[in-house]
Amino acid sequence: MILAFIGTAGSGKTTLSGAFGRYLKENGYSVGYVNLDTGVRDLPYSPDIDVRDDVTSWKIMEKGYGPNGAIVESYDRLLPRVNVYVSEITKLAEEREYIIIDTPGQMETFLFHEFGVKLMDGLPNPLAVYLFSPDILKKPEDFCFVRFFSLMIDLRLGTTTVPALSKIDTVENLERYRRFLDDIDYLTSRLKLEPSTQGLLAYRMCSALPELAPPTRVLYLSAVTGEGFDELETLAYEHHCTCGDLT
Ligand SMILES: Nc1nc2c(ncn2[C@@H]2O[C@H](COP(=O)(O)OP(=O)(O)OP(=O)(O)O)[C@@H](O)[C@H]2O)c(=O)[nH]1
Ligand SMILES: [Mg+2]
Numbered sequence: 001m002i003l004a005f006i007g008t009a010g011s012g013k014t015t016l017s018g019a020f021g022r023y024l025k026e027n028g029y030s031v032g033y034v035n036l037d038t039g040v041r042d043l044p045y046s047p048d049i050d051v052r053d054d055v056t057s058w059k060i061m062e063k064g065y066g067p068n069g070a071i072v073e074s075y076d077r078l079l080p081r082v083n084v085y086v087s088e089i090t091k092l093a094e095e096r097e098y099i100i101i102d103t104p105g106q107m108e109t110f111l112f113h114e115f116g117v118k119l120m121d122g123l124p125n126p127l128a129v130y131l132f133s134p135d136i137l138k139k140p141e142d143f144c145f146v147r148f149f150s151l152m153i154d155l156r157l158g159t160t161t162v163p164a165l166s167k168i169d170t171v172e173n174l175e176r177y178r179r180f181l182d183d184i185d186y187l188t189s190r191l192k193l194e195p196s197t198q199g200l201l202a203y204r205m206c207s208a209l210p211e212l213a214p215p216t217r218v219l220y221l222s223a224v225t226g227e228g229f230d231e232l233e234t235l236a237y238e239h240h241c242t243c244g245d246l247t
Helices: 013-026 057-061 067-095 107-111 114-122 140-157 174-182 184-192 197-212 229-242
Strands: 002-007 031-035 098-102 127-132 161-165
Touching: 002 013, 002 107, 013 031, 013 098, 013 229, 031 067, 057 067, 067 098, 067 107, 067 114, 107 114, 107 140, 114 140, 127 140, 127 229, 140 161, 140 174, 140 184, 140 197, 161 174, 161 229, 174 184, 184 197
Parallel strands: 002 098, 002 127, 031 098, 127 161
Antiparallel strands: none
């Protein structure tokens, strides 16, 4: 089973990769780790496959690139080897029960660079977990945004994508988040009350959501307490067995 954690900078991908991997190992599974972040210095796990063996963004920065330019350049340099990575990860997936892929902090270098798209396209039946942290969810429109962003990742990478709220140990009122994320009818009814142009847009988008996508479950995770790990494990298993039907 191949799981790829995808999300904006600081959403918790690397911490979750380490913590969920440890959880799986404690439960008797064999786990392989893949690091795709050319800019990370320290990892809470030992990667079996690591792009930094080929390219690091900090070495490129020594040649005068700025941080963002260096990251893009690092994936330009990795692109000719994308098929090698696909083969290595696929081979590792034959040997281990779970493969955990930790993706770059700069999400755009994964979603908008050919390296990320080709890599995901080449892997056998991966499941993408789109992580977003509670601090980006303030207005009802934000909940609509993350639901659609998850679909956008699915569309872009051609990979079944499950939305996951990360760092739930930091929220006091998880029920409020759950209500907005689990119950699309509730979210849509709240958006109907929003007077702004964006509120109307979000209302129309969320009204169409049931027709556009199957009612995928949302995960609620904490890499600190391990909450939600059992559900992530179940979901990964269901994905593996049913090829993408996660209703
Ligand atoms: N409280 C809490 N903090 C978390 C959790 N997961 C990650 N963090 C913290 O969030 C910060 C970012 O975590 P990372 O795991 O580095 O996030 P990332 O998405 O890999 O970050 P980049 O790769 O740099 O984009 C760190 O300070 C973590 O300790 C969590 O479940 N709960
Ligand atoms: Mg990271």
